[in-house]
Amino acid sequence: MTLAARAQEPGTTHVIHPGTDGSGPVKRTVLPGGLRVVTESMPTVRSAAFGIWAAVGSRDEAPADAGASHYLEHVLFKGTRRRSALEISAAIDAVGGDLNAFTTKEYTCYYARVLDADLPLAADVVCDMVASSLNRPEDVEAERGVILEEIHMRDDDPGDLIHDEFALALYGDRPLGRPILGTVESINALTRDRIHAYYRERYVPPNLVVAAAGRVDHDEVVRLVQEGYGDRLTGDAPPSPPRIGGEPAPVSPTVRVLDKDTEQAHMVLGGVGVSRTDERRFALGVLNAALGGGMSSRLFQEVREKRGLAYSVYSYTSQYADSGVFGVYAGCQPGKIDEVLSICRDEVAAVAERGLTDEELARGKGQLRGGMVLGLEDTGSRMSRIAKSELVYESLLPVDEVLARIDAVTLDDVRAVARDVLSGPQALTVIGPFGDRGFTL
């Protein structure tokens, strides 16, 4: 199904996937005001995941607003006209559910996971938080301290910090390069009025997707959302289009070295990967699996299994609307950093030049296939899948279709994407007790 075929008129419900063994149909309704509701029924579970997703993330922030999306995510837990912060959390704690939220560079999600009988409660609480947040000045102030502590906690964990530093090394001071958390300076500078304006501008019905998966009934979810949103659901605004295409974000790969008194040296080496809708993503997934995606991968075998140089070594991909990242991480003794870096470079170069073996291709495909199916057994991952199909994909690619695309990947496809991705400009970030020592690409 293409974007053009997506129903945009309010009030109608469409079955966008008929369902398969183990899951019921995926249904979609556009409510007045442009709010979308998507659900996937999983009749054999006893729980439900309910989430509201906003098409807002750190890449939407002007430099002066850096960290506003994530700051706002915190403030939405602080109270509405109907509920204090304690009443929000107590409602879900009382039924043993999870209530949480996360912010990425491209979207923000608020969700609850509860027993199926508690779905009406979960929907009421999450809708209330997202639709009716007061963002009181005193709450914004108290939460400023919490965010600053979150930044300091990230700074104390070099295995976490390195990924923010790497984004900066790769994209520079541009939207995709800046940290989701913001900086101490930007958080201290954000005012309540700015946060509240950001909320009023961004959290409008066309930017929001409600998604539910588990033992749920679509019509009931639609009704719960209508009750939760009340008279905000008016007008004939269409849903915002998914965040796709656009110009690739400009990159300025460089070397960043952070001198820090750590026991281990931490490094990420990598470059620009592929965007979320790039057809090469399946081939890159297979490549990533074989190079550094599991214990049988080349990097794990060479760095850890044979030489015992690292506990943690892996490659990874991230996808955005118009760009992506392919990176290799390792943590090792500072005195071994050159050896580890050299092995990682050699393995990347070997794959870029010669691609994979038949066996690696088959194993990489199996790894993606099995991982995908196993990863869709819980309600939370099903809920995320259908929400993201609205927010950042042109359509919901059925699981069978994804599996078919993985199966279709050839050695030539992998060689081509390896050449494209691994031979492009690379960035390097190193954290460790290196004083003013330099590193070169």
Place this chain on the structure above:
Amino acid sequence: MTLAARAQEPGTTHVIHPGTDGSGPVKRTVLPGGLRVVTESMPTVRSAAFGIWAAVGSRDEAPADAGASHYLEHVLFKGTRRRSALEISAAIDAVGGDLNAFTTKEYTCYYARVLDADLPLAADVVCDMVASSLNRPEDVEAERGVILEEIHMRDDDPGDLIHDEFALALYGDRPLGRPILGTVESINALTRDRIHAYYRERYVPPNLVVAAAGRVDHDEVVRLVQEGYGDRLTGDAPPSPPRIGGEPAPVSPTVRVLDKDTEQAHMVLGGVGVSRTDERRFALGVLNAALGGGMSSRLFQEVREKRGLAYSVYSYTSQYADSGVFGVYAGCQPGKIDEVLSICRDEVAAVAERGLTDEELARGKGQLRGGMVLGLEDTGSRMSRIAKSELVYESLLPVDEVLARIDAVTLDDVRAVARDVLSGPQALTVIGPFGDRGFTL
């Protein structure tokens, strides 16, 4: 069901729980040699979790063996007569499964999670690893470097390190006080012969439990284990009894301050809790939920919600055969440590003196109930539950029975356990840039 009623004779299969809505029966077979097989069928899922659990953990180590259980866990991935390290990991990667292991103070677990059709493969690989590990000298050497890196990685993450330091503050240099990873010195001193002897002594059939959950058939699992273990399953040795009772581990609570150049100060304050089979554990669970177990808890509200002093603040319990831990963690600005510590102490003292409110009691029970049911939807947690019932409990407490015990907790029960646990000797650990500043209890 009591220990006395457990069948110990080889070759017979017993239904130890008839199953309820959403799960099939739990069945148990004792094989010749004393190896136990327990399974729980979950007919609506498409995957299976298969694990082998050894009743061996760091508390079984003599001081000279410190870290041997965990070291051995790593070495078991390095190769058997039939498979190299690469062949072990490649087999499970090829079907997209997870293969992993973990070591605790009281047991060690090796497990795979796969699609149901791949269960025979998973059982073959995990049985091979655990039953036929070669523990070659060169593999033990290579893995020494990996373990040392794991220790350094832990040292670089103060939010992780603090829990090992707290165990030492509470239990001193005794089995429960020593870190599971061992120390740089003990790992450097462990020889291949010592590791191999530890394996041969400890990984004998009576100490092992095979557990599987998901779309599994008990008789098939028994057959797969018999094939995997082959002629090692002989004799009429009974299974080892569960690790229960015994004398409480002696404790020597104290104050430990680690001067470290971190952004945040990290602290754990706590004391001895209750053992795994202590009847007070349900009341302590409710107390923990209300004091620091969720966003609506007193500690979260006072430290984070109202004052914005921390991002992460919580209380927790750990249980062992004859002891337990109740602790409070917070990470905050070093300059705020006295304020945070004072709030935590006040909240602990208030609960120790006056117990909970009716509302907190009800919410704490709901939190435990819902969390338990939601936590048992995946095959891995079901597999763990039935394995631990063999290794560390006297019997498998059915889920309904656990829910009934939670429901039965009264305000007086909570007050009594609060008095017992929170008024006992306390230990305190602090990590941060404190130079030689002292802290007092």
